Amino acid sequence: MNSRRWGAPASRMRGAAGWAVQLQAALAISDAFVVIMVMVIAQYMRFNVDLGAQVQGPNSPPYIWLSVAIGALWWLLLGAFRTRETRIMGHGPQEFQRVTRASLDAFVVVAVVGFLTQWQISRAYLLIALPVGLAAILTYRLAWRLWVHAERSRGRLLTNVLVIGPASLAVDLSERLERARLAGYEVAAVARIEGTRLANDSGLGLPVVDEDTDLVALARNVGAEYIVLAGSDARSNEYARRLGWQIEGTEIGLIVAPALAEVAGPRVLMTPVEGLPLMHVDSPQFTGAKYYAKKVFDRITTVLLLLIATIPMLVVAALVKLTSRGPVLFKQERIGIGMKPFAMYKFRSMYVDAEDRLKEIEHENEGNGVHFKMKNDPRVTPVGRVLRRFSLDELPQLFNVMKGEMSLVGPRPPLQREVEAWGDDVERRQLVLPGLTGLWQVSGRSDLTWDEAVRLDLFYAENWSLSGDLLIMLRTFVAVFGKSGAY
Numbered sequence: 001m002n003s004r005r006w007g008a009p010a011s012r013m014r015g016a017a018g019w020a021v022q023l024q025a026a027l028a029i030s031d032a033f034v035v036i037m038v039m040v041i042a043q044y045m046r047f048n049v050d051l052g053a054q055v056q057g058p059n060s061p062p063y064i065w066l067s068v069a070i071g072a073l074w075w076l077l078l079g080a081f082r083t084r085e086t087r088i089m090g091h092g093p094q095e096f097q098r099v100t101r102a103s104l105d106a107f108v109v110v111a112v113v114g115f116l117t118q119w120q121i122s123r124a125y126l127l128i129a130l131p132v133g134l135a136a137i138l139t140y141r142l143a144w145r146l147w148v149h150a151e152r153s154r155g156r157l158l159t160n161v162l163v164i165g166p167a168s169l170a171v172d173l174s175e176r177l178e179r180a181r182l183a184g185y186e187v188a189a190v191a192r193i194e195g196t197r198l199a200n201d202s203g204l205g206l207p208v209v210d211e212d213t214d215l216v217a218l219a220r221n222v223g224a225e226y227i228v229l230a231g232s233d234a235r236s237n238e239y240a241r242r243l244g245w246q247i248e249g250t251e252i253g254l255i256v257a258p259a260l261a262e263v264a265g266p267r268v269l270m271t272p273v274e275g276l277p278l279m280h281v282d283s284p285q286f287t288g289a290k291y292y293a294k295k296v297f298d299r300i301t302t303v304l305l306l307l308i309a310t311i312p313m314l315v316v317a318a319l320v321k322l323t324s325r326g327p328v329l330f331k332q333e334r335i336g337i338g339m340k341p342f343a344m345y346k347f348r349s350m351y352v353d354a355e356d357r358l359k360e361i362e363h364e365n366e367g368n369g370v371h372f373k374m375k376n377d378p379r380v381t382p383v384g385r386v387l388r389r390f391s392l393d394e395l396p397q398l399f400n401v402m403k404g405e406m407s408l409v410g411p412r413p414p415l416q417r418e419v420e421a422w423g424d425d426v427e428r429r430q431l432v433l434p435g436l437t438g439l440w441q442v443s444g445r446s447d448l449t450w451d452e453a454v455r456l457d458l459f460y461a462e463n464w465s466l467s468g469d470l471l472i473m474l475r476t477f478v479a480v481f482g483k484s485g486a487y
Contacts, residue, residue: 019157020086027084027144028075034140035075038133039067046125060119070110070129077102078137090148090157091183093467099141103134142474149182149478158186161255162219164209165230167192173230173257179452188222215243219252226253284462286431293466298408302401313395316347316387324381326352329396334413337433342405344413345396349384350377391480397436409469410435411457429457432464442475 047063061069078084081102088094107130114121151157163174174187194210209215219227227243243254317328330348333341357379380388387393400406406413413434419427439456 023086023089023148023157024084028079030140030144031078031084031137032075034136035071035133038129038136039071041132042125042129043067045128046122058118060117063122063125066121070106073109074103074106074133077106081105083141086184089184090145090152091180093465093471095141095145096138096471097467099137100134103130103137146478148184152182152184155186157184159184159226160188160222160224161185161226161228162215162222162224163187163190163228163230164215165193165257169230173228177228185226185228188224189218191218214246216246216250216252224252226255228255228257230257290466294407294469295404297466297469298401301408302398306398306402309395309398312392316392316395319383320347320349320381320387323383324348324351333416334434335416335419335430336405336413337430339419339427339430341416342400342413344406345399347387347393347396349381349387349393350379351381354379394436401436405433407433407435408437409460409464409472410438411460412438412440412453425458426454429454429461432461437472437476439472442472442478 043063078099081098082088083095083098083102085095088098107126110121110126113119148157161177163170163177165173170190170192174190177183177185177187189207191207191209194208209218215227219225227247229243247254320328326348328348330346330350331343332346334344336342361378384393397406401408410433411429414422439460440453443452443456
């Protein structure tokens with residue numbers, strides 16, 4: 001860990017009142033453009049150029065004014081639901097969830113108004129406006145997110161933070177924030193609360209904060225816009241209370257990171273008791289309605305994907321067959337849900353004697369110690385390199401999804417020899433169906449260490465959601481065309 005001492009120049013502050021305000025304004029303009037465009041499309045498709053079309057019912061307005069009212073309401077609700085909040089932009093599903101809820105609520109209001117006034121609003125008009133508008137706004141927001149990711153990868157649009165807490169927790173949190181670059185936080189400095197140390201603390205040289213430390217002044221000194229408090233012990237709780245008082249009336253914000261990790265929001269319920277926020281954590285569930293919904297979603301989406309991918313898959317099959325000796329498909333035994341083996345399909349990307357040659361090159365493994373990976377693997381065919389670069393060799397796994405052996409999103413399906421190298425806890429990742437894509441693929445692919453890959457798979461197994469799956473699928477397209485991790 002590259003620890004940071006006090007004294008970083010205040011010019012490092014990127015200014016939440018700068019880029020964040022500008023980005024929010026740009027989002028507001030973008031939302032207005034999409035809403036206007038959608039309402040014009042709905043008006044035109046239902047009534048052509050008839051601007052005098054009238055809503056049926058007592059004292060009803062022309063549709064042109066109804067379109068203006070719906071558009072204004074929609075745009076205002078997108079703001080009221082804080083969908084343009086820069087703290088949730090660029091990572092996690094919250095932004096898309098809020099956009100969806102704001103859009104649905106806008107049309108619920110329209111339906112209620114129509115019922116109370118007895119206006120007979122055209123169903124076709126609403127059925128055009130809502131799905132087209134929601135799809136358009138989500139697409140624009142995805143484009144904005146990709147732009148934000150690109151900027152953050154270049155070191156821009158980052159929020160400087162000062163991390164404070166018990167030594168071990170402060171170091172762990174700062175390392176996590178630095179790994180999650182796309183979340184938008186840059187650690188300006190790390191400090192430990194007085195009385196907490198690490199075994200190798202002298203090597204890290206962490207500064208100490210005590211009861212007399214002016215934490216707001218320290219944050220300003222290192223150019224931090226937020227103070228991040230790590231941990232939830234008695235000492236850090238005391239600091240949280242004092243910090244809340246100190247930052248009143250300042251531009252410095254406070255973020256509290258509890259010691260509890262690897263638990264997602266849907267499993268957490270926060271309740272205040274005597275001024276203390278208690279976190280109720282539900283046990284992970286591996287059966288029930290949401291798993292049935294996931295299976296239905298997988299089947300329907302896979303059928304659509306197969307219809308789209310049929311011709312590309314035939315082209316890939318022909319290239320594999322014509323450029324190297326052997327079968328088009330490669331079948332390999334993988335371990336699935338409940339540790340049950342199944343035959344996973346891939347387009348063959350290696351020469352037919354690849355498995356026999358593995359022992360010759362095992363000493364050149366560039367993977368994470370458990371997964372064998374090699375950037376210039378001599379067993380891979382020229383066509384196979386292209387297929388692997390863009391993950392086209394994975395397309396036949398859509399048939400595994402149709403058979404119920406895999407899901408579109410889930411942990412990576414392991415080999416038996418990998419399972420034999422696992423520790424006891426790793427087996428929990430097999431409590432859900434393995435996936436064609438997953439958190440491991442969109443978070444670094446082959447560049448991840450073994451511990452990082454396991455952490456992501458275990459987190460997914462216990463905390464997945466359909467909205468999260470959709471986000472992972474969208475991020476997969478970005479990862480596939482990215483420059484790292486695919487070999």
